[in-house]
Amino acid sequence: MRKLEKLLIGALALLCIVYLTFTERNAGIHGNSKVRKSTQENSEDRQVVITPPVLRGFPSFDITGTEGKRLLYRRIQCSDEIVKPGHKIPNVIHYVWFGRLTLNAVQYYSIRSTALIQKPKFIIFHMDHPEPDGPYWERLKEEVSCLRTTYRKMPESVMGRPISLVEHKSDVARLEILSEYGGIYCDVNVFFIRALDPLMKHSAVLGKEEDRSYGNSFIMAEKNASFIQLWRSSYINFDHTRWSDHSTVMPRRLHKWFPEIPLHVEQYSMMRPNYMDGEDWLFYNNWDLRYNYCVHLYVNEPTVKDALEAILQHSESDIVTLDNTFGQLVRISLFGTPYFKVDDLDNKLLRVHSAVQCSEENVDQRIPNIIHYVWNGERIQYQHYLGVRSALQMLKPSAVYFHVLVDKDPFYQPYLMLIREVTCIKMMNQTGAMQQQLQSTISAENKKLLTSLQILEEYGGALLDLNVTMLRPSDDFFALDFAIGKKEDDFDYSVVIAKPRSSITRGWSGGIANGLRPSVALLTILQSTHETFLVNEQIVAAPQRGWFETTGAHLPFARSLSFRNSGWDSLESDRNEKELMLGTLPLGTLARSILLG
Structure with missing residues (x-):
């Protein structure tokens, strides 16, 4: 038909x-x-006189020093x-x-x-x-x-x-x-x-x-x-x-x-943010509009409609002080610019969210300085964006490969931020490789791991989970043949570093394909390999649940943090980035460390 x-x-x-x-x-x-x-x-020219905003529930600029200022349309x-x-x-x-x-x-x-x-x-x-x-x-x-x-x-x-x-x-x-x-x-x-x-x-x-x-x-x-x-x-x-x-x-x-x-x-410059991104990006955060030609407001979405009704009850002098995406849209309409006031943090964030270059150095080491992420359709959030930016900062890779295992785009704002900012990110369609694994009887989680190991065997480099945030440089790991994290009585697969065509990754993936548990398959190979390897608890640490919500919590002394199964996904981290930066929660500490140094 x-x-x-x-x-x-x-x-x-x-x-x-x-x-x-x-x-x-x-x-x-x-x-x-x-x-x-x-x-x-x-x-005659219309104008808005800036007065202290009385909006409730939506972020607004601190207008100190601009009260009474007249802004001409x-x-x-x-x-x-x-x-x-x-x-x-x-x-x-x-x-x-x-x-x-x-x-x-x-x-x-x-x-x-x-x-x-x-x-x-x-x-x-x-x-x-x-x-x-x-x-x-x-x-x-x-x-x-x-x-x-x-x-x-x-x-x-x-x-x-x-x-x-x-x-x-x-x-x-x-x-x-x-x-x-x-x-x-x-x-x-x-x-x-x-x-x-x-x-x-x-x-x-x-x-x-x-x-x-x-x-x-x-x-x-x-x-x-x-x-x-x-x-x-x-x-x-x-x-x-x-x-x-x-x-x-x-x-x-x-x-x-x-x-x-x-x-x-x-792809991204006309219909974003949209209903998939949620109303947070319109009313509680600032979408980076430098890359947009236009924005379509989905005004019939109930949450968007309710928020607009609440905002439009206020005066225009209130509305133009909104520190969110809708405020940007109104200011562009009236004044031709998204901001009438930019503070020091705004300036820093504008610089941060500009192009980030990867390393062009050819380092003589066994493991190529390449980062691999494997995506299987899960939601990409702001903390994942921070994780990728941290890896760029600490590992200084020559390339970042984003391997997609499903037949769709990672159509989330944090990913969009990454492909705009990180010039060396390359999308790699791996749906064919994943389809081969679907024919086997191993678990869905092991199918993703098996595909990931086959990618690592082909290219070599660092295979990082999206939930990993790098805290410190790890150049010494790239002088080995293989390195992996350790947790209690098992390996931590959040960080795996290996040279191309490593006998360890080849044997490990073979064991998984034959039905062995990943830990058993890897342990078996490590006991007989002649390659140099490291298994260490300091490669990756996993904070306890609730750590993110503890004011003033210290970052652990490890090369990286893995937040999988730690309550990380429950965070409302897509809210206002400036508020996050000014806060005292660990996610704010991470954001300041990664983006502002």
């Missing part, structure tokens, strides 16, 4: 593309007589060009809304950011009402000279299939509009962070939302873009009872089926 669906969509798309190539519509955007223009130009300038030289995509913003729209504060901030950052030729609302209303709409009309509204009838069917939900009608209309005119489609809760010029040379652009879907809240396309025609053609199988199939899952599927049709996908 899937093959037949693919062939049917492909054939229909080809017909649409050929037809549209030879019958281009001539009604350009600038020539549409139905377009309404706002009658007012920019009024940045004036908005629209472009004189629809398509810039070298670009394919028109610099025109499209919004679609069916029914009455009384603009709220979030929508105002969102649309204002679009106008301020992108500087489009036009911003067009396609509606079945004359225009939006409310005080925020009146403010926009005063500030944005290129604002337009145009009538568009709400579609009732697509490809002969009925559409019942207004959300699906909007989905269909946005694709029709992009096919007809080209440009940039946005939902009314998408915030712009930086101009899209680097992406305007493509035929079509989407942002990855999660493994199985691309977002349709933000779409860029040239007129008659082939991928948009393909997407529209897929609606021949539209099922109105399935919420997101054609909206977000279908474009991901089509891209996989038809890779030859031009589509550029931004």
